[in-house]
Amino acid sequence: MLKYMGKPLLEQLWDSPTFLWLGPKLGLDTQQGMELICLLGIILSFGAMVFETLRDSLVFFFLWTLYLSVYQCIPTPVAWFAHQLPDWFQKLSVVGTYIIEIAVPFLFFIPLRRLQLFSFYLQVPFTYIEYDANSRLWPAVRKMYEAVDRYQLVNSYGLFRSMTGIGGRPEVVLEGSYDKETWTEIDFMYKPGNVSITTPIVIPHQPRLDWQMWFAALGPHTRSPWFSSLVQRLLQGKKDVIELIQADGFKYPFSKSPPTFIRAKLYKYWYTLVNKDGSLPQNWWRRQYVEEFFPTVFLGDPNLESMLSHYGLKDRVSTKRISDAFLPTILRTLRENVQTLTGPQFVWSLFCSGAAICLLKGFFSSTRSNKHKPVFETKKSKGKDTGSGMAKNEQVKKKADRSQESLEAKQPESSEGGFADSDKSTKKRK
Incomplete structure (x- = not known):
């Protein structure tokens, strides 16, 4: 606020x-x-x-x-099929990383320009975002950055120091109950939970709560103070918070009345593998229980109240x-x-x-363009036909003139009588 x-x-x-x-x-x-x-x-x-x-x-x-990026920390259904790629391909990608990180830098010292450029394009983009390579900046540059940092004109980038995937993917699973005996899992829309349901493709949307749940699973709940506030809102049945977990109220297991007790467990998730006969498995995930992530609490619980007070998240009358x-x-x-x-x-x-x-x-x-185009072509074709007709008439006229000239040249020069006889014969023919 x-x-x-x-x-x-x-x-x-x-x-x-x-x-x-x-x-x-x-x-x-x-x-x-x-x-x-x-x-x-x-x-x-x-x-x-x-x-x-x-x-x-x-x-x-x-x-x-x-x-910024279309890449999310939430896996997609395509990731399951990528996980089924052969082991040799997965190992080859790791070997390629080692070669780029260890062997390629020595190409900088070889006096061949092509090899130096090859090493440059493999190394410099990584070292540009690598933290240790840019940790020692000039004081003047750091002061300039701090002066404009509040305006968020540029953003700092850094690698994740701890990532999931090695030894399983940690996930926090919330559970609610009315009697503290029968517990029901609370499934989120985007993060892994139910082993038989895959996570959807969410890009370009970024579900903030599901993303934060991924980070919360990387350590104890004390590193994520907001988690205690989330539990309190679910116990209170706050509609705005429930809609962040499930937009469809019918899919939320406690849509009629909020749960009396809530707890959270930490699991390790792995992708399932294709069966030996080549058939697809029934579940997308397999998981293993690790430990309790958040203790069982209820509204007015002293432990919950103390955590909220410690983090400054107590409800304020406003x-x-x-x-x-x-x-x-x-x-x-x-x-x-x-x-x-x-x-x-x-x-x-x-x-x-x-x-x-x-x-x-x-x-x-x-x-619209097709409607006007035939009219233009018709006019154009008409003009072409008229031009060709005139040319043909001129050719016929020239041929007639030539034939007339040839006839006149063949007639012998004679007396007027001869010309008169020819004129008569012409009249008879007419």
Whole structure:
């Protein structure tokens, strides 16, 4: 939440540059201001794809250059098939990495330009993002970066120091119960949970909660203070938090009433393998229980209350102002209409709509051009036929003149009588 300290707008933008400071002037709170910024980004992205004038503008350029990556920490169904590749291919990729990391650098010292360039293109892109190679910067460069860091003009990149996959993929599984005896797992929309269900393809959507659950599994829950707040909201049955886990309320096992108890377990997940007879297995995953990740708690539990107090996440009594202005009302209406859709469904529906509009525009423009094209060709062909007809008439006329001249040349020069006889014969023929 932003704290409005009564400072002028320019000072607030200087301390924390964000358009959220304009929210009160529009009758919006912080959450609605963030939704408005996201909505504007969606409109600009959609318009840039559909309208040519926006595609040629800087808006379209920056929307695509600021897009960070399509790679997610959440595996896709395609990853399962990649996991089934032969062992020799997997080992070959590891050997290739070792060669690039260890052997290729010595090519820099060989006085052959082609080998030096080959080593450059294999090594420099990696060392550019490698932390140790850029940890010792000049103080002047570091000061310049710190001066503009608040504006987020550029971003720092770094490798993950600890990654999953070696010895299994750790995953946190939430469980709820009414009587502390029968426990039901709470499945998320995007992260691995149920071993018989694969994770969907979510790009270009980024599910923040599922991503954070992946990071939380890399260490104890004390390294993720937000997890205790998540458990509290689920015990309270907060609708906004439940929709982050399951957009479809019927898929949430405690949709009728919130659970009385909640706990979390840590598992190690592996992909299943193809059966020996070549048939596909029934499950996508196999897992093994590791340890308890979060103890069993309930509303008013002293352990839960102490954790929330320690992290400063205790509920604070605050009256949320509901504005009846035009813009907040529009945002609430839009959220009510799309809250049942998952992230990928919403993003891909916009993309497909834009693609359909572009295809229809191309189709109608081609039909218009085809309607005018035959008329032009007909006129053109008529002109060609007229020209060719005139040329033929001229040729026939020239032939007739030549034949007439030849006849006149063959007639002998005679007296007037002879000419008179010829004239008579001509008259008889006529």
